[in-house]
Amino acid sequence: MSANKYEEIAQAAIRLFQQKGYHATSVQDIADEVGLQKGSLYHYISSKEELLMKIAHQSISGFNRRLEKIIDMEVNHREKLFMAVQTHITVVAANMQMTTVLLREAFSLAEPHATIIQELTDRYLDLWTRIIDEGIAAGEFKPGNSRLKALAILGACNWLYRWYETDGPLSADEISKVFADIFLDGVAYHKPGGSIPPS
């Protein structure tokens, strides 16, 4: 079995699942896209579900791995949150189709796949929550519901898959700076002395 051919099939599936949706894409569509007979395609994959699972698994595992590295870095928590936002946005912008399949299509997975992806997604939220918690413990961030704050930040960053234009005027870096600035300091001017940490 050729690893290259398998990768070509996975890339075709990403394109088709993003464009038409998982349910509207047939195994025949995928076979046509890579120039194979449907019977030959089954030498490489056992089912359409297997492809969706591999795509979703690769995508969410990559997000987790990158964020784990950031958490282990020796920088302050402002910087850590900035890097988390920048890395997530850079990955979404560079992998729009794959991220769309993860975020829009993975709900179609059957068990046990659905639970595996859900656990990896929960793990990703846990990592974001940990950055906020550690920032609170370090006296850099304000106290409050860290999981809810992580969901706000992660939601904003995930939503990029809906509006980011690969050929648009804004780079992932420019978007990251504006987003991180909002999450860290908000859109409003602050009242003098209104938000100083207790000493």
Place this chain on the structure above:
Amino acid sequence: MSANKYEEIAQAAIRLFQQKGYHATSVQDIADEVGLQKGSLYHYISSKEELLMKIAHQSISGFNRRLEKIIDMEVNHREKLFMAVQTHITVVAANMQMTTVLLREAFSLAEPHATIIQELTDRYLDLWTRIIDEGIAAGEFKPGNSRLKALAILGACNWLYRWYETDGPLSADEISKVFADIFLDGVAYHKPGGSIPPS
């Protein structure tokens, strides 16, 4: 034609599109759900696409209408942004299935429906951007890319459809307060005098 029966069909379609996805739901599934023969269902609707369009149109139009009312209110822009966040989150939390159909399934619409929904969605983003722009003009909000800031805030609020639990511990009001606090003032403590508006 009974308006009640039509409404019952629309509610069944919302449930099925949310649970199985639009493509995986057949007209037969919808007929079964409301206890009609498939032929009789076609007395009420012309197609599955028509149902998806009506659901998406009703949902996004409601978001627009509510935000237009908030924009016209005589309050400051902090308060306006808070109310926009609170209203959006309250509507998503109270209409999780319908919002999921709008945000996850409407990409399956064909033309001219796709363009109509896209224009109403663009209009909604314009309204959020306007709140930020007017807050900047009033000296309440910091200058910057207002559309990008609106996309961050709206993305975070939209993402609720993915994680909000109707029977969970957090009310829409509690979530709104945490979210609006992040968008207005950020998660970090601010350096004394670091973010005072220029006078």
